[in-house]
Amino acid sequence: xxxxxxxxxxxxxxxxxxxxxxxxxxxxxxxxxxxxxxxxxxxxxxxxxxxxxxxxxxxxxxxxxxxxxxxxxxxxxxxxxxxxxxxxxxxxxxxxxxxxxxxxxxxxxxxxxxxxxxxxxxxxxxxxxxxxxxxxxxxxxxxxxxxxxxxxxxxxxxxxxxxxxxxxxxxxxxxxxxxxxxxxxxxxxxxxxxxxxxxxxxxxxxxxxxxxxxxxxxxxxxxxxxxxxxxxxxxxxxxxxxxxxxxxxxxxxxxxxxxxxxxxxxxxxxxxxxxxxxxxxxxxxxxxxxxxxxxxxxxxxxxxxxxxxxxxxxxxxxxxxxxxxxxxxxxxxxxxxxxxxxxxxxxxxxxxxxxxxxxxxxxxxxxxxxxxxxxxxxxxxxxxxxxxxxxxxxxxxxxxxxxxxxxxxxxxxxxxxxxxxxxxxxxxxxxxxxxxxxxxxxxxxxxxxxxxxxxxxxxxxxxxxxxxxxxxxxxxxxxxxxxxxxxxxxxxxxxxxxxxxxxxxxxxxxxxxxxxxxxxxxxxxxxxxxxxxx
Numbered sequence: 001x002x003x004x005x006x007x008x009x010x011x012x013x014x015x016x017x018x019x020x021x022x023x024x025x026x027x028x029x030x031x032x033x034x035x036x037x038x039x040x041x042x043x044x045x046x047x048x049x050x051x052x053x054x055x056x057x058x059x060x061x062x063x064x065x066x067x068x069x070x071x072x073x074x075x076x077x078x079x080x081x082x083x084x085x086x087x088x089x090x091x092x093x094x095x096x097x098x099x100x101x102x103x104x105x106x107x108x109x110x111x112x113x114x115x116x117x118x119x120x121x122x123x124x125x126x127x128x129x130x131x132x133x134x135x136x137x138x139x140x141x142x143x144x145x146x147x148x149x150x151x152x153x154x155x156x157x158x159x160x161x162x163x164x165x166x167x168x169x170x171x172x173x174x175x176x177x178x179x180x181x182x183x184x185x186x187x188x189x190x191x192x193x194x195x196x197x198x199x200x201x202x203x204x205x206x207x208x209x210x211x212x213x214x215x216x217x218x219x220x221x222x223x224x225x226x227x228x229x230x231x232x233x234x235x236x237x238x239x240x241x242x243x244x245x246x247x248x249x250x251x252x253x254x255x256x257x258x259x260x261x262x263x264x265x266x267x268x269x270x271x272x273x274x275x276x277x278x279x280x281x282x283x284x285x286x287x288x289x290x291x292x293x294x295x296x297x298x299x300x301x302x303x304x305x306x307x308x309x310x311x312x313x314x315x316x317x318x319x320x321x322x323x324x325x326x327x328x329x330x331x332x333x334x335x336x337x338x339x340x341x342x343x344x345x346x347x348x349x350x351x352x353x354x355x356x357x358x359x360x361x362x363x364x365x366x367x368x369x370x371x372x373x374x375x376x377x378x379x380x381x382x383x384x385x386x387x388x389x390x391x392x393x394x395x396x397x398x399x400x401x402x403x404x405x406x407x408x409x410x411x412x413x414x415x416x417x418x419x420x421x422x423x424x425x426x427x428x429x430x431x432x433x434x435x436x437x438x439x440x441x442x443x444x445x446x447x448x449x450x451x452x453x454x455x456x457x458x459x460x461x462x463x464x465x466x467x468x469x470x471x472x473x474x475x476x477x478x479x480x481x482x483x484x485x486x487x488x489x490x491x492x493x494x495x496x497x498x499x500x501x502x503x504x505x506x507x508x509x510x511x512x513x514x515x516x517x518x519x520x521x522x523x524x525x526x527x528x529x530x531x532x533x534x
Contacts, residue, residue, distance in 0.1 A: 047180070055144050158341050195354070203257050253311075368422050408505075421495040445462075482500055
């Protein structure tokens with residue numbers, strides 16, 4: 001055997017073994033195949049969700065924070081005013097500030113709040129209306145969707161779901177998120193964890209601020225209205241040990257939180273002093289500094305631990321606390337673990353609404369796999385029969401290259417950790433057709449050269465050389481289409497594009513390199529052959 005043919009043979013053997021062991025492992029095992037070939041939602045079963053991010057919540061939060069900051073800034077500048085209030089989701093009224101300090105008011109707005117446009121308040125003299133700039137509002141809404149995606153991804157990753165799909169869905173202005181979770185066996189729990197806002201706030205309870213047995217009782221202590229800068233929040237419902245009835249208490253708290261979930265460094269499931277499930281947390285250095293000051297200044301007062309607008313507990317501050325705390329309540333062990341999980345992943349920037357929910361059963365996935373494999377086998381057998389009958393022994397050459405093409409494609413999917421979906425199986429079937437198409441181009445070109453009177457060796461070499469340019473052209477145009485499918489398609493479409501791309505790459509190796517080697521190897525054994533079985 002010629003030296004060049006020997007190196008080609010060794011290259012083909014090395015690539016084939018690397019592909020086989022890349023899928024089956026070494027030593028080969030079925031478990032390793034299942035571990036390395038990731039199945040998508042439509043093949044494995046699981047959950048398909050489309051979520052709507054209520055971006056008005058994020059804009060509302062920005063407006064509420066601006067109201068409080070604006071009040072503080074005006075007071076710092078010693079500017080009196082009648083009222084600073086939110087007019088709607090993105091505008092704020094500043095009513096009747098001190099007329100002698102007009103320049104101070106305008107400076108406070110223009111310098112301290114550049115994201116807001118200032119104008120006169122219609123119908124109210126010496127008053128202002130500030131409105132959130134359109135570009136800033138758009139950025140807040142967009143970033144809230146991105147932050148929601150990141151938060152959901154963190155929560156899903158901690159649940160141990162493999163190969164989840166979490167991405168934007170539909171037009172950008174619809175603020176929707178697609179979530180696909182293969183292999184999920186407890187949909188209700190996953191939905192609760194994903195949707196939980198998990199907004200943690202630590203707030204000082206006002207002197208005489210509760211607990212009260214009802215909202216009406218709480219309001220009666222403050223003249224029927226909630227004082228400015230304060231808020232009235234309920235506790236979680238608690239069940240007594242020997243009764244099925246539950247009770248709810250109310251607390252009057254500072255509106256501005258001393259510590260929020262953004263200050264958390266970590267959270268974990270633990271036990272309280274009674275041995276019941278609880279959640280312990282640690283704060284960042286900045287949060288710890290503020291928590292230390294707050295607790296030192298409020299020793300003996302209750303500190304409300306508020307989660308999603310409900311008071312979980314309100315223990316008294318016995319001493320100065322720096323960087324740790326505990327959330328206790330009527331938690332089960334699973335609830336405590338889930339709460340720690342969502343706190344670690346951070347609070348959602350806005351609430352979520354489920355627009356669509358589908359659960360794909362494992363049996364449907366098995367049916368899809370079976371039908372996809374059957375379709376692939378039927379297509380492969382039909383191609384093999386056609387090639388062998390039409391091109392005789394040269395058709396066997398094409399079949400060998402075709403089988404190796406499938407092996408290389410599947411191995412590439414395993415090596416890059418891609419997820420195989422039902423459209424991906426369709427991509428495999430299409431790759432089979434394109435691989436055969438390349439062989440047909442080559443074989444027909446060889447036939448033309450033979451009919452033109454060339455000898456077998458010259459016809460084979462010329463056929464491969466002339467067909468190679470056409471094969472490259474067809475592959476490049478297909479890759480361009482694949483690129484657009486991958487950039488703009490959803491998860492299943494991207495899966496189809498990925499499989500088809502690696503099928504094309506494998507085809508260049510098998511239809512050109514491997515198939516040419518087989519011809520050269522056969523002709524090297526019979527260099528004076530006058531005919532070719534094609």
